[in-house]
Amino acid sequence: MTTETPTPRDSRWPHRFAVLLVCATFPLIWVGGLVTTTESGMAVPDYPSTFGHNMFLYPLSTWLGGSWQVFIEHGHRLLGALSGLLSIALCIALWRCDERRWLRWLGVVVLAVVVFQGLLGGFRVIENERLLAMVHGCVGPAFFGLTVALAVFTSRYWRREEREESHSSRTPLVGRLALVVAGLAFMQILLGAQVRHVPVTASAAWFQTAIVFHVVIALALTAHVLWLGARTLRRGNRRKELVRPAAWLMGLMLVQLALGGGAWVLNYGWPEWFQDYAFAQTHLNVARGSGQNLVTTAHVAVGSLIFAFAVMLGLRAGRREALSDKPRMTRMYADNTEDKTGDATDRTTSVVKKSVAAGRLSKRLLAEVRG
Secondary structure, three states, X not given: OOOOOOOHHHOXXXXXXXXXXXXXXXXXXXXXXXXXXXXXXXXXXXXOOEOOEOHHHOOHHHHHHOOHHHHHHHHHHHHHHHHHHHHHHHHHHHHHHOOOHHHHHHHHHHHHHHHHHHHHHHHHHHHOOHHHHHHHHHHHHXXXXXXXXXXXXXXXXXXXXXXXXXXXXXXXXXXXXXXXXXXXXXXXXXXXXXXXXXOOOOOHHHHHHHHHHHHHHHHHHHHHHHHXXXXXXXXXXXXHHHHHHHHHHHHHHHHHHHHHHHHHHHHXXXXXXXXXXXXXXXXXXOOOOHHHHHHHHHHHHHHHHHHHHHHHHHHHHHHHHHHHHHHHHHHHHHHHHHHHHHHHHHHHHHHHHHHHHHHHHHHHHHHHHHO
16 A cells, blocks of 8 residues: 655645744734833843843743843744744745745745844844834734735645636625725724834824824724625625634724723723713723733734734635636637637638639630630
């Protein structure tokens, strides 16, 4: 009895490394948000070392038994290193096991982005620059979305043969609407970074303007997520590859709205129109309290999840739409070719008939001349 050896094309290692990278990146974003929330970015003042130690050889007892801020910042660096190592492994797996040239170079892009992100974090510490911290906080979710895209590209769903998808029903607008949701979600991430990294010299009017835009985009994002969810559930034909991300998006959006309201109350108190109620009058904000840190960081992390699920749904729906379009295009090409062939045959038949008639006429004329 012989066993078939999987070919490089059939290797599951690229997808495994892509999924591992996704799973490592989300905690990295969460802890990074916690670093900003607790203002722990400068808890370890040197880079790439940690208080003069090699980052990977920093004493475990000192790390676990030290201050909370040092624990968070050093843990964030270790998670970043893990994501970097997984990015290297994914890049190697893609070049060895996947024949798609564009996907190989996308793996190189992922590796370049994670290196760039690490350098941003390092220079943010060395220069103690708030602007670099804000850019660092925006590149992280973008990298997360890129890792999710790679997980989709390397999945079996993406590599499914056309004959399995040729009879798939079309899902119009779902892919494009999901990409709009992803764009709005990332815009929210950018606006949130502006609010979290407010410059010391910023005026109150500037902060109010950023908050207004943040709320307006949140309302637009909520409307688009509900529209996308309803469209997918109605036109997705119970396909779990589309229905599940859409359901997650709607659930996460509701959680995000609750977290956004909670983050505002815990950081800035209840709005003025609630001041007549007893619960608002007795509320007391605690700076850097556990509730404030947890809710604010969760708000940041869930925003990245919404962006990631929108990217996933957009790519899957776009792939489904492209595959369902191919048989239609093939049929159109075949019908067009058949029409052209039929026209050519008719023209040829007409020419032959005319030639035969001309030959008969010539014979009659020749016979009359001889007679």
